[in-house]
Amino acid sequence: MFYFIWLMCLVCLFCLLAYHRSSLTSFTLAIAIWLTAGSLFDIVGQFSWFIFLVIAIPLNISSVRQHLFSKPAFKIFRKIMPEMSKTEKEAIDAGTTWWEADLFRGEPDWHKLHNIPQPRLSPEEQAFLNGPVETVCSMVSDWDTTHKYADLSPEVWQYLKDNKFFALIIEKEYGGLEFSAYAQSCVLQKLMGTSTVLASTVGVPNSLGPAELLQQYGTEQQKEHYLPKLALGLEIPCFALTSPEAGSDAGAIPDFGIVCQKEINGEQVLGISLTFNKRYITLAPVATVIGLAFKLKDPYHLIGDKEDIGITCALIPRDTEGLEIGRRHFPLNVPFQNGPIKGENIFVPIDTIIGGVNMAGQGWRMLVECLSVGRAITLPSNATGGAKALSLATGAYSRIRRQFKLPIGKMEGIEEALALIGGNTYMMDATVELSTAGIDLGEKPSVISAIAKYHLTEKMRDVVNAAMDVHGGKGIMLGPNNYLGRGYQGAPVAITVEGANILTRNMIIYGQGAIRCHPYVIAEMESLALKDETEAINAFDAAICGHVGYVISNNIRSVWLSITNAIFAGSPYNDPTKTYYQQLTRFSAILAFLSDTAMITLGGALKRHERISARLGDLLSYQYLATATLKRYQDDGRPEADLPLVQWAVEDSLFKMESALHDLLNNFPATWLRRPLKIMLMPWGKTNSKPSDAIEHQIAKLLQEPNESRDRLGKGQYVTASPNNLFGELEAALRLILKAEPIYDRICKVLDQKFSFSQLHEMAETGLEQNIINEHEAEILKQAEQARLKAINVDDFDPLELVSACAAAEMKQQNTVAA
Incomplete structure (x- = not known):
C-alpha cells in the first residue's frame, strides 16, 4: 500500500515537473531525491534504482545518448524528411515570429501580451487623418465613382498625389510621410468607409509595391531616382506578379527574362530580354512604373556561373518599347484601376533589377518579406474599415426603420445579425491594432499577416452579408443612396487577392506556423542540412532532446487542462474574462501537443493533409483573434460597457476553436489515435458555447443609440454629415x-x-x-x-440612365425612326 502511494506520488512529481517544463537535470535530481527518500523508508529497493540508472545515465551523458538514440534517429530523419524547395524555404525564412509563437508553444505569457505597447498616432499622423483624409472623403461620391465614371475623378486623383497619399510608407528623406503601420491602417480604414475604390487605390502603392521593395533592397541610385517621384505622385507604381498560370502559387510564374546584350546607339548594352503575361494588376492601367517579377536565366553566363538564377524583381518604365499596358479588368462593379500587362522579348538594361545585379534571383525572398508586412496592413485594414462603417450604419438603420410599429432592431432576428456585426467588428479592429503594433515594433509577422488577411476578409464577408439581411431591399437597390451594394459586391475581391483564402487557410497559416513558431523543428531541419556529420549530430541531439521534453510537457499540460477544464490555470484578471484566459491556455497546450502528434504520425505527408492543416491553423488563428480582443479591452481601460463585445468575440472564437478540435479528432488520419486523443483532450465533450442571447441583446442595443462604446467601435470613421457621405x-x-x-x-x-x-x-x-x-x-x-x-427610401431611374452611353444613343435613334 505504501509503495503504491509512493509510486503515485512519483507519477505526480513527474507530471508536475513536465507541466512546468523543467530541465532534464531537474527531472533527474528530483527523481533521484524521491528514490532516496523511498530507500530511507524501505519503500523501494535496488531494482527501482537499477531502472532509474539504466534510463538516467544514457539520457544525461551526451556521448552515450547520441550513440544510442540521436545518431540512429538522425539517419532515419534524414531519409524520411522531404526535401524543401527553394521557394518553400524562402517563404518559411521570411519575416519573424512574435506573439503567435507564444500561442503555438502551449504556454502563453499573458503579462507579455498586455505589456505590448498600445499603438498611438503621432500629432502629424492625427493631423493627416483630420485634414487631408477627411477632405478627400468629402470629395468622393461612391456612386459616381463606381457607376458613372468607373474611376476616381481627376480632382481626387490630383488631391491624392498633391497630399502624398501614395507616400505613406516612403521615408522622409525622400519626401515621403514615413507613417507608422498603425497610422497607415487608420488612413485606410477611414477611406474604406467612404469608397472601396478610394481605399484600394491608396492601399496598393503603400503595400506590396515598388516603394517598399526599393526602400528595403534598392540601390542608392534607384532610391534617389524613384522614391522622390513616387512621394510626389509624379510616378504611379504597380507591381506585376500574378500570371494566368500562377496565382496563389506565385513561385510557379512562367514569365522569364534572359540576360543578353543588345546594341543601342552603337554600344553593347548588358540587359534582359523579358517575356511575360500578367493579369489582375492593381493600378496597372494608370501606372507609370511597373515592378515586375520573373524568372531570370543567364545561359551565356554574362553575370555569373549559374544559368537558372531564379525569381527576380525589376522596375520597368511605362514607355518601355513593346510593353502592352492600359487595358482594364472590371472587378465585380467595384472598378478600381486593375488590368493586364504583357510583353514579348522586351529589352531592359540590367540595372533595372531592384537592388542591382547582386539581388538577381532574390526576388521571391524580397516579395515574401514585404508581403508579410503589407498583407497584415492593407486588406485587414480595409476589411475593418468597412465593418466599422457597416456597424454604425446597420445599428442606425435598425433604429430608424420600423415594422409592426416598433424599430426592427428590437426584433430578435435582427438582434442576432447586429450582434454578429458588432462582435466581429470589435475583434477585427483589435486584431489590426495588435498586428500593426507588432510591425511598428520591428516585426515582419508572416504567420500573423496570413491569419489577419484570411480571417478579417472572411469576417468582412460575414458582416456585409448580415448587414444586407437587415437592410433588405434598401441594400439591394443600387443608386446614389445605397451605401451597402458596392461593399457587398466587392467582398470577394479582398478574399481573392494576395493569395486565395482557401489556400491561405488550408496551407499557409499552419504550414508556416508549424515550422516558424515551433521551438525545435527549424533547428532539427537545419541540422539535417549540415555537411559535417559530427556537427550535424550534435545540433540534432540538442534539438531532438528539447523536442522530446517539449512533447511530454505539452501532453501533460493539455491532458490536465482538459480534465480540469482549465479551472486551475492562471489568469491576469479575476473578472468575467478570467475563464477566457484559462480556456485559451488550454487550447494553446492542445495545439502544441497536436502539432507534434500530427508531425510524428504523418511526417512530411502532413502538408498534403490540407484539412488537418486547416483545422490546426484554425486553432492557432482563433487564439490570436481572441487574445487580440482581450488586449484591446485591456488597452481601452477595461470599460464595463464594452464587455458584451468582448464576450461575443472571445466566446465565438472559443466555440469555433472547439469545433475545429472536434472535427480534427474525428478525422485524424491515424485512426487508432482518434479515440485516445478524444478521451485525453475532450473528456467532457464540447464545453464552450456560442455567445448567449442576452449578450447579443446587449450588443444590439449598444449599436442603436449613441454611446461611448459605439463611438469606440466606430472610431476613426468618416461620419461628417456632408452631401456625399x-x-x-x-x-x-x-x-x-x-x-x-x-x-x-x-x-x-x-x-x-x-x-x-x-x-x-x-x-x-x-x-x-x-x-x-x-x-x-x-x-x-x-x-x-x-x-x-x-x-x-431607395433610388429609381429613367430606363436610359441604366444603359451605357452607346446603347442609350442606339435606343434613342431606334425610337426616333419608329416614330
Missing part, C-alpha cells in the same frame, strides 16, 4: 429620430392613441394645434421625418 447623413438621422421619439410619445399619450411612427410632419401640425408641443419640437419632428424617409 451617406454614413454621416445616417448618423445625423439617428440623432434626429432619438430626439423625435419622446415628442412622438407625448403626442400619443395626450391623444390616447398609438400612431404609426410615420408622417411625422403631420403629427407636428396636430401637436401644435392641440398645444401639446412647441414650434421647436414641431421642427424636430419635421426634420426627423425628412431624415427618416431619406434613410429608408
Whole structure:
C-alpha cells in the first residue's frame, strides 16, 4: 500500500515537473531525491534504482545518448524528411515570429501580451487623418465613382498625389510621410468607409509595391531616382506578379527574362530580354512604373556561373518599347484601376533589377518579406474599415426603420445579425491594432499577416452579408443612396487577392506556423542540412532532446487542462474574462501537443493533409483573434460597457476553436489515435458555447443609440454629415429620430392613441394645434421625418440612365425612326 502511494506520488512529481517544463537535470535530481527518500523508508529497493540508472545515465551523458538514440534517429530523419524547395524555404525564412509563437508553444505569457505597447498616432499622423483624409472623403461620391465614371475623378486623383497619399510608407528623406503601420491602417480604414475604390487605390502603392521593395533592397541610385517621384505622385507604381498560370502559387510564374546584350546607339548594352503575361494588376492601367517579377536565366553566363538564377524583381518604365499596358479588368462593379500587362522579348538594361545585379534571383525572398508586412496592413485594414462603417450604419438603420410599429432592431432576428456585426467588428479592429503594433515594433509577422488577411476578409464577408439581411431591399437597390451594394459586391475581391483564402487557410497559416513558431523543428531541419556529420549530430541531439521534453510537457499540460477544464490555470484578471484566459491556455497546450502528434504520425505527408492543416491553423488563428480582443479591452481601460463585445468575440472564437478540435479528432488520419486523443483532450465533450442571447441583446442595443462604446467601435470613421457621405447623413438621422421619439410619445399619450411612427410632419401640425408641443419640437419632428424617409427610401431611374452611353444613343435613334 505504501509503495503504491509512493509510486503515485512519483507519477505526480513527474507530471508536475513536465507541466512546468523543467530541465532534464531537474527531472533527474528530483527523481533521484524521491528514490532516496523511498530507500530511507524501505519503500523501494535496488531494482527501482537499477531502472532509474539504466534510463538516467544514457539520457544525461551526451556521448552515450547520441550513440544510442540521436545518431540512429538522425539517419532515419534524414531519409524520411522531404526535401524543401527553394521557394518553400524562402517563404518559411521570411519575416519573424512574435506573439503567435507564444500561442503555438502551449504556454502563453499573458503579462507579455498586455505589456505590448498600445499603438498611438503621432500629432502629424492625427493631423493627416483630420485634414487631408477627411477632405478627400468629402470629395468622393461612391456612386459616381463606381457607376458613372468607373474611376476616381481627376480632382481626387490630383488631391491624392498633391497630399502624398501614395507616400505613406516612403521615408522622409525622400519626401515621403514615413507613417507608422498603425497610422497607415487608420488612413485606410477611414477611406474604406467612404469608397472601396478610394481605399484600394491608396492601399496598393503603400503595400506590396515598388516603394517598399526599393526602400528595403534598392540601390542608392534607384532610391534617389524613384522614391522622390513616387512621394510626389509624379510616378504611379504597380507591381506585376500574378500570371494566368500562377496565382496563389506565385513561385510557379512562367514569365522569364534572359540576360543578353543588345546594341543601342552603337554600344553593347548588358540587359534582359523579358517575356511575360500578367493579369489582375492593381493600378496597372494608370501606372507609370511597373515592378515586375520573373524568372531570370543567364545561359551565356554574362553575370555569373549559374544559368537558372531564379525569381527576380525589376522596375520597368511605362514607355518601355513593346510593353502592352492600359487595358482594364472590371472587378465585380467595384472598378478600381486593375488590368493586364504583357510583353514579348522586351529589352531592359540590367540595372533595372531592384537592388542591382547582386539581388538577381532574390526576388521571391524580397516579395515574401514585404508581403508579410503589407498583407497584415492593407486588406485587414480595409476589411475593418468597412465593418466599422457597416456597424454604425446597420445599428442606425435598425433604429430608424420600423415594422409592426416598433424599430426592427428590437426584433430578435435582427438582434442576432447586429450582434454578429458588432462582435466581429470589435475583434477585427483589435486584431489590426495588435498586428500593426507588432510591425511598428520591428516585426515582419508572416504567420500573423496570413491569419489577419484570411480571417478579417472572411469576417468582412460575414458582416456585409448580415448587414444586407437587415437592410433588405434598401441594400439591394443600387443608386446614389445605397451605401451597402458596392461593399457587398466587392467582398470577394479582398478574399481573392494576395493569395486565395482557401489556400491561405488550408496551407499557409499552419504550414508556416508549424515550422516558424515551433521551438525545435527549424533547428532539427537545419541540422539535417549540415555537411559535417559530427556537427550535424550534435545540433540534432540538442534539438531532438528539447523536442522530446517539449512533447511530454505539452501532453501533460493539455491532458490536465482538459480534465480540469482549465479551472486551475492562471489568469491576469479575476473578472468575467478570467475563464477566457484559462480556456485559451488550454487550447494553446492542445495545439502544441497536436502539432507534434500530427508531425510524428504523418511526417512530411502532413502538408498534403490540407484539412488537418486547416483545422490546426484554425486553432492557432482563433487564439490570436481572441487574445487580440482581450488586449484591446485591456488597452481601452477595461470599460464595463464594452464587455458584451468582448464576450461575443472571445466566446465565438472559443466555440469555433472547439469545433475545429472536434472535427480534427474525428478525422485524424491515424485512426487508432482518434479515440485516445478524444478521451485525453475532450473528456467532457464540447464545453464552450456560442455567445448567449442576452449578450447579443446587449450588443444590439449598444449599436442603436449613441454611446461611448459605439463611438469606440466606430472610431476613426468618416461620419461628417456632408452631401456625399451617406454614413454621416445616417448618423445625423439617428440623432434626429432619438430626439423625435419622446415628442412622438407625448403626442400619443395626450391623444390616447398609438400612431404609426410615420408622417411625422403631420403629427407636428396636430401637436401644435392641440398645444401639446412647441414650434421647436414641431421642427424636430419635421426634420426627423425628412431624415427618416431619406434613410429608408431607395433610388429609381429613367430606363436610359441604366444603359451605357452607346446603347442609350442606339435606343434613342431606334425610337426616333419608329416614330
